[in-house]
Amino acid sequence: MIEITGLNKYYKVGKGRMHALKDIDLSIKNGESVAIQGKSGAGKSTLMHILGLLDNSFDGSVRIDGKEIKNLNDSKTAKLRNEKIGFVMQDFSLLENKSVMMNVMLPLFFNNKYNYRKMNELAEEMLEKVGIKDQAKKRVNQLSGGQRQRVAIARAIVNDPSYILADEPTGALDTKTSSEIMELFKSLNADGKTVIIITHDNDVAAICKRRIEISDGSIVSETNASEEMQNPGT
Amino acid sequence: MKKLRLFFMSFSQNIISSIIITVILTSVLLFGQDIIGQYRYIVYSKDIMDNQYISNSDYFMIDVENYMEHENIDDWYQNTGYSASINKKISKFDGVRGIVDNWNGAIKYKDYKSYISAELYTDEMADAFSKLLSEGCWFKDAEASDIPNVILSGPIFNDISVGDDITVKLVDSNKDSKIPQRVHVIGKYDFPWFSPFFTTGGDKVCTSDFFGQKNTVIFDRNDKKIMKLQEKHRLFASQEMFYFVMYDENCTEEQKQEVRDYMNTVGTYSTYDDLIEDTNSEIRYLLLKKLIMPLFLLFVATVMLISISTLSTYKKLRDHSIYYLCGCSRKRSFLYLAAEISISVIIALAVSLVYVIIMMQKIRNCTLGYDCFIIDYYNILISLGYAVITLAVTLIIPYAVYKKNTPIEIYRRNHND
Numbered sequence: 001m002i003e004i005t006g007l008n009k010y011y012k013v014g015k016g017r018m019h020a021l022k023d024i025d026l027s028i029k030n031g032e033s034v035a036i037q038g039k040s041g042a043g044k045s046t047l048m049h050i051l052g053l054l055d056n057s058f059d060g061s062v063r064i065d066g067k068e069i070k071n072l073n074d075s076k077t078a079k080l081r082n083e084k085i086g087f088v089m090q091d092f093s094l095l096e097n098k099s100v101m102m103n104v105m106l107p108l109f110f111n112n113k114y115n116y117r118k119m120n121e122l123a124e125e126m127l128e129k130v131g132i133k134d135q136a137k138k139r140v141n142q143l144s145g146g147q148r149q150r151v152a153i154a155r156a157i158v159n160d161p162s163y164i165l166a167d168e169p170t171g172a173l174d175t176k177t178s179s180e181i182m183e184l185f186k187s188l189n190a191d192g193k194t195v196i197i198i199t200h201d202n203d204v205a206a207i208c209k210r211r212i213e214i215s216d217g218s219i220v221s222e223t224n225a226s227e228e229m230q231n232p233g234t
Numbered sequence: 235m236k237k238l239r240l241f242f243m244s245f246s247q248n249i250i251s252s253i254i255i256t257v258i259l260t261s262v263l264l265f266g267q268d269i270i271g272q273y274r275y276i277v278y279s280k281d282i283m284d285n286q287y288i289s290n291s292d293y294f295m296i297d298v299e300n301y302m303e304h305e306n307i308d309d310w311y312q313n314t315g316y317s318a319s320i321n322k323k324i325s326k327f328d329g330v331r332g333i334v335d336n337w338n339g340a341i342k343y344k345d346y347k348s349y350i351s352a353e354l355y356t357d358e359m360a361d362a363f364s365k366l367l368s369e370g371c372w373f374k375d376a377e378a379s380d381i382p383n384v385i386l387s388g389p390i391f392n393d394i395s396v397g398d399d400i401t402v403k404l405v406d407s408n409k410d411s412k413i414p415q416r417v418h419v420i421g422k423y424d425f426p427w428f429s430p431f432f433t434t435g436g437d438k439v440c441t442s443d444f445f446g447q448k449n450t451v452i453f454d455r456n457d458k459k460i461m462k463l464q465e466k467h468r469l470f471a472s473q474e475m476f477y478f479v480m481y482d483e484n485c486t487e488e489q490k491q492e493v494r495d496y497m498n499t500v501g502t503y504s505t506y507d508d509l510i511e512d513t514n515s516e517i518r519y520l521l522l523k524k525l526i527m528p529l530f531l532l533f534v535a536t537v538m539l540i541s542i543s544t545l546s547t548y549k550k551l552r553d554h555s556i557y558y559l560c561g562c563s564r565k566r567s568f569l570y571l572a573a574e575i576s577i578s579v580i581i582a583l584a585v586s587l588v589y590v591i592i593m594m595q596k597i598r599n600c601t602l603g604y605d606c607f608i609i610d611y612y613n614i615l616i617s618l619g620y621a622v623i624t625l626a627v628t629l630i631i632p633y634a635v636y637k638k639n640t641p642i643e644i645y646r647r648n649h650n651d
Contacts, residue, residue, distance in 0.1 A: 045645075045646075049642055049645070052559075054558070054559070054641060054642055054645070055642050074563045074564050074565055075563045075565065075566075077563070078558070078561050078562060078563035078564075078566070079561065079563075081559075081561045082560065082561020082562075083561070087559050087560075089559075089645075093555075093556050093559055094556070095553055095556060097247070098243065102243065106556070106557070106560045107560040107561055108236075109236055109237070109239075109240045109560075109562075110557070110560060110561040110562045110566075111561065115235075115236070116235065116236050116239065119236065155560070159561075
């Protein structure tokens with residue numbers, strides 16, 4: 001479970017500072033699918049960086065599975081990030097001139113759980129799951145956008161994390177490929193993963209049971225799919 | 235093992251530039267070892283000869299044409315003939331304490347295939363090169379013994395201690411026979427086992443012209459037992475073409491001038507001041523002419539290393555931000571980067587280290603004898619010092635780049651809110 005209380009984030013801008021997140025209180029239960037929406041500059045990616053343990057310079061409290069992340073050092077944060085969180089980014093964030101297999105195995109290099117043979121097995125398994133096992137030996141820069149995003153998803157789940165954080169995962173894809181990728185997110189959520197998607201696309205957000213809208217650094221609205229069913233059109 | 239795979243995966247992106255830098259650095263360090271070895275040898279030879287006896291001497295060089303005309307090989311053993319007569323005449327000048335010359339022969343020791351140098355020292359010779367002795371004492375300070383006292387130099391005598399008695403076979407060059415002789419060890423030379431010899435003549439003579447690295451057994455020319463053997467056999471010979479003329483402490487400039495005037499009639503001479511000036515000019519030549527190229531290449535390689543590592547850091551920032559995303563800590567991420575940058579310097583240092591060890595091993599096994607060169611662990615320390623300084627400088631810039639460009643900065647640059 002992710003629990004955020006009184007989260008504030010400031011950026012230095014010249015001599016002054018910019019208030020990027022303002023008094024955010026939020027909790028996300030295990031197994032939920034959450035879409036965080038907002039316009040460009042609203043603060044949604046900043047929130048994702050904090051949730052993803054990429055940035056721990058903030059005011060307030062963020063707990064992941066009961067562990068306060070603010071006080072963790074670099075090594076402990078990295079370990080927690082490796083174990084708990086899988087990322088899927090808009091620009092795919094893949095090692096372009098390395099093989100698909102190497103990219104998928106990458107998170108496994110940073111823990112001591114598996115040997116190289118087991119890492120290979122797991123990576124193959126994940127590639128099968130996302131439907132591109134036949135591309136395993138290709139270099140990432142030889143793949144299409146949709147295939148690259150599948151590689152990113154395979155990498156995100158290879159270490160069996162509890163949380164999948166996706167930042168505009170379909171931003172660089174066409175409509176057909178986008179819906180295939182969203183289907184993958186749905187199935188991951190059905191498998192019990194907590195899926196948090198940052199998006200400004202309503203169609204993407206529609207697959208999530210919970211939708212949070214951020215504007216100017218604050219949560220301005222929050223809806224559940226069941227509420228939407230009761231109040232269609234709101 | 236998997237960490238190594240990750241390291242090599244990342245390293246392979248810069249393989250060509252890394253190979254080029256490694257080759258340049260390795261060549262320069264190896265070439266540098268040679269120059270450092272030569273520099274150390276010249277400074278060493280100057281230090282050995284920096285004493286009250288040599289500084290009060292002139293180096294005499296006989297006129298070679300006259301020598302060739304008048305001398306024959308028997309004179310070398312019997313101390314007679316043209317050069318010996320000059321030697322005796324110089325010795326009789328007022329103010330001359332004695333002649334520092336080199337008498338050598340050969341001995342066989344144990345089952346070593348090659349001959350070992352045998353030398354006959356006067357007290358003047360011992361005084362002139364007293365700094366070579368690292369253990370024990372010189373002949374004049376030793377207790378009398380029933381068997382000849384000797385001083386040993388060279389790696390083959392490493393297992394012999396001062397106080398031991400050993401048997402050597404003196405080679406009679408006349409009969410080509412070997413005379414077994416029990417000797418008592420009173421002193422030893424330590425590494426680099428240089429022994430003096432005087433075979434250099436010419437306009438420019440340096441202190442570095444007087445030493446050779448070899449296995450040597452040194453005998454006392456005042457030892458009656460040895461001189462008795464010398465009378466019977468052809469053991470030690472002196473060509474007496476070149477030697478130091480050592481003056482008394484109280485020798486006046488006028489007395490010295492008389493000797494020098496005579497030396498000018500039968501050859502030439504070099505004063506101690508000339509010797510030191512020529513040596514200093516040799517050192518300057520070594521530092522300014524010979525060392526300048528490896529230093530320049532070292533500078534180029536270091537600048538290349540710094541530039542390429544800085545560029546490579548910029549190039550890899552994105553990859554390392556992906557590592558960070560996947561759970562690699564910043565510290566570990568920089569370690570991977572630092573390892574990639576350091577590998578060229580480490581390989582060059584390792585090759586240089588192996589070279590020094592092999593050379594030292596060869597010298598200790600007597601399979602390699604080097605004149606004009608000193609190589610030992612100090613050479614490694616110099617290379618190590620260079621490697622540490624270069625690595626420190628080379629890593630500072632990538633570290634600053636790495637620290638300034640956090641993964642968050644990179645994501646933000648690539649994908650703004």
